Amino acid sequence: MGSAPPNSLQFTKPWIETPCLYSAALSKTAGCNIFLKLENHQPSGSFKSRGIGNLMVRAAAKASELSGGQASVHFYCSSGGNAGLACATAARGLGSPATIVVPTSTSPYMIAKLREICDDVRVHGANWAAADQYLREEVMTKTVSGVVPEVVTPVYVPPFDHPDIWDGAASLVEEVSRQLPAGVHPDAFVCSVGGGGLLCGLMQGMEQVYGKEAAHATKMLAVETAGAESLMASVEAGKLVTLPGISSIATSLGCIRVAEQAYQWYRQRPKAVVPVVVSDAAAVDAIVHFLDDTRMLVEPACGAALAPLYTKASPESDVSLLRQSLGAGMSDVAWAEHNVVMVVCGGSNISLDILAGFRERFGV
Known part of the structure; x- marks a missing residue:
């Protein structure tokens, strides 16, 4: 877990x-x-492992470079399911935490799979667009405002764009x-x-x-x-x-x-x-x-x-x-x-x- x-x-x-x-x-x-x-x-x-993983590895490398190796990374991903699994899987490989938000249309079966490998999986919104808006405007905004120490770099992981x-x-x-x-x-x-x-x-x-x-x-x-x-x-x-x-x-x-x-x-x-x-x-x-x-x-x-x-x-x-x-x-x-x-x-x-x-x- x-x-x-x-x-x-x-x-x-x-x-x-x-x-x-x-x-x-x-x-x-x-x-x-x-x-x-x-x-x-x-x-x-x-x-999804290809694109999502590539973005995450590059983001982690950039955060490390800019901080002189001091910053850690927290990934935030909105997903219908598979992008979230790719994010959670790559986050484990990088030794970084991840927060995944999926819409209510995501099946309980998929949500259970996500929670097997990610501690922070949230369900919000009728579709991916609503889940993504919640992630960016609520979850990440509150995090960046001071809930997480400054040495942690928040990285937004879009599912495709x-x-x-x-x-x-x-x-x-x-x-x-x-x-x-x-x-x-x-x-x-x-x-x-x-x-x-x-x-x-x-x-x-x-x-x-x-x-x-x-x-x-x-x-x-x-x-x-x-x-x-x-x-x-x-x-x-x-x-x-x-x-x-x-x-x-x-x-x-x-x-x-x-x-x-x-x-x-x-x-x-x-x-x-x-x-x-x-x-x-x-x-x-x-x-x-x-x-x-x-x-x-x-x-x-x-x-x-x-x-x-x-x-x-x-x-x-x-x-x-x-x-x-x-x-x-x-x-x-x-x-x-x-x-x-x-x-x-x-x-x-x-x-x-x-x-x-x-x-x-x-x-x-």
Whole structure:
């Protein structure tokens, strides 16, 4: 329970290099080459370890440098769950305390997981935006005003909207470039979108690793669930918009407003960034099929990214949403040579009991 003993700043990489595996079973289902980037193997259970951890390590190093090695750090994170777990996990590695605020929509199961590794977990607000406002304006304000000694540096850890987070997420692309078979170039990535931190990291990583020309040519299938589609709503409106609320069960995707940088990537690369919205039922159905195919259990936020593989483009169509979105107009031969990297972002808000409830609710 709580923070681990101090570990100095030698803790510099709070994420691991995860496998990127070719899946024969999913390739047969898709009709193209499917590679799975297994971010569910990260220390916190999701890709959030990359970006959140990167921000925290950099912040701790900066605080130490500015104080001549005298300052300690207290991290403050608002989250739907997975960012909080990444924050708490990295905080333990750094030997620093953390305060996590989650909204009331966060499941008791996830809250219990957070409290296993963090002493200060608070529940406030109907959605992430409300939890974040409470953290910044109430919790951190009172702390900075004198509750905590001056030698403690308070560090705000946003769940997705920060350049350090995008830098950490970009490391995923560098790994993929080394892990794919020689001569294989990713034609597309598929990722879930909540606040858009992963999308920003992937787009940034593509430019850094493959160059701007390749980044233009490589598609990013950005998948949201209905009821949490802040990116699609902005695309349709032609401007950044705020949703009135979140109704999706994929609470880890529950951001009423996508990061401005995520929307700007769409504006700059409208042919590369392909927004797609799937139903909660499709996300749950994908969880079930993915579990059968790979023996890996992921949460609905991750099921969203997997859903285009298993979901038909329309009730009348035999074509998958994946092929319609990434390979429309391609011949079967051309599509068969397409290389698609699906980011299995993971997530800890799932158990067999929770999945059983979802299956009963949606009839899948």
